[in-house]
Amino acid sequence: MNIEMIFFIAGLMALSLILLMVMFARLYRKAGPHEALVVYGFRGTRIIKGRGSIIFPMVENCKMLSLELMSFDVAPQQDLYTKQGVAVTVEAVAQIKVKSDPESIQTAAEQFLTKTPQEREGLIRLVLEGHLRGIIGQLTVEEIVKQPEMVGDRMRATCADDMNKMGLEVISFTIKEVRDKNEYITNMGRPDVARIKRDADVATAEAERDTAIKRADAVRAAAVAKAQSDQERVLAETVSQASQAEAQRDLQIKQANFLETVQKQKATADKAYEIQTNIMQQQVIAEQVKIEQVQKTGQIAVQDAEIQRRERELIATVLKQAEIERRRIETLAEAQKQKMIFEADGQAASTRATGEAEAEIIFKKGEAEAKAMSVKAEAYQEYNQAAVIDKLISNMPEIVKALAAPLANIDKITIVSTGNGDTTGMNKITGDITAMAAQIPALFETLSGMQFSELLSKVKMISDNTPKPDGK
DSSP: OOHHHHHHHHHHHHHHHHHHHHHHHHHEEEOOTTEEEEEEETTOOEEEOSSEEEOOTTTEEEEEEEOSOEEEEEOOSSOEEOTTOOEEEEEEEEEEEEOSSHHHHHHHHHHHTTSOHHHHHHHHHHHHHHHHHHHHHTSOHHHHHHOHHHHHHHHHHHHHHHHHHTTEEEEEEEEEEEEESSOHHHHHHHHHHHHHHHHHHHHHHHHHHHHHHHHHHHHHHHHHHHHHHHHHHHHHHHHHHHHHHHHHHHHHHHHHHHHHHHHHHHHHHHHHHHHHHHHHHHHHHHHHHHHHHHHHHHHHHHHHHHHHHHHHHHIIIIIHHHHHHHHHHHHHHHHHHHHHHHHHHHHHHHSGGGOHHHHHHHHHHHHHHHHHHHHHHHHHHHHHHHHHHHHHHHTHHHHHHHHHHHHHTOSOOOOOOOOOSSOOTHHHHHHHHHHHHHTHHHHHHHHHSSOHHHHHHHHHHHHHHSOOTTOO
């Protein structure tokens, strides 16, 4: 057997299986929860509900019976007569369904399975209308109108046996409307309406009376309450005003205390500030005094340096020049003396023949001139001291000017006077200048090594010993 044959057989088997499944699917019938499947055939009648079953063709058949609720109107066309003989027209609504037990389903199937829904409802409506006619004939109009629930209960109780025989049950029966042609129902309500109206009027009057009484009581209570409220309000306002006054008084007292404390603290702070300001001012003044003292010390140091410089300058310019001049004069005198000697010797050697007299005269003259020159040299030596003294004395203004020169370079002088003694202010400055000028003789004594009085006496002695121009 080849592969193609195998596939062909497998295909036939699959097709047969599919056809068999389709056939069984067509033969299998299911009943939903709202219906019942009535199966009849060679196995007898079977009721299937909520499941399925295979229906063999040709030997079995089935039909569906609805178990759903059926609602329809019950409104007899003819008038119904009550127990009082009053003709009324009644309209009602009935809710009916097939019972769920198998016996009732089978009974309903026997009664209605071959009928259409309209025929089935017609049969049920005739049964209901007949029972309704019988119940209405046993009741009065008042009972029908005022107790419709009682009519429904009687209908369900009365129809139960007949409905059971058809496999049905009445779920509910409700009266929708009751009418009559003689206005019996309308007039039936008039006494009640009048009574109700009367009762309503009485109740209204009583209510108005009670309302007026209660309103008056409420007004009186309101007035009393208002009076009490006003009294309490006035009392509360009085207490509140008193409390406010006390609070205001306490606030003012606290504000006064705070203001006093603030003013005291402010006064203390102002005084402390003033004291601190004075202390700072004193410190500033002290610092300024220190600065000025430092500046003054510096100026004095500058002045001392200037004085020393001037002293050295005087020594370099006056004394040195005098010493040089003295030595120059001595050298010139010695040279002149030697010259005269050489000239005299030369003239004596050359003119010895002219006579010893002239030679002697010349010699004497030269000796005299030599002595004169020696005296002059000694005078010059003495003159050097006098010249130095003269230079020193004549340059005293220059020295004082030199001492005061640093003051001339000062643009501004700040004088701090403590008020102690008379040497304050400008007097102190002039006193200092005078003191510096008074130190000049001491300077002279330091430079010359002699007392100032001796220097003055030397000047006088030199003046006395100085030869006159006429040789005396």
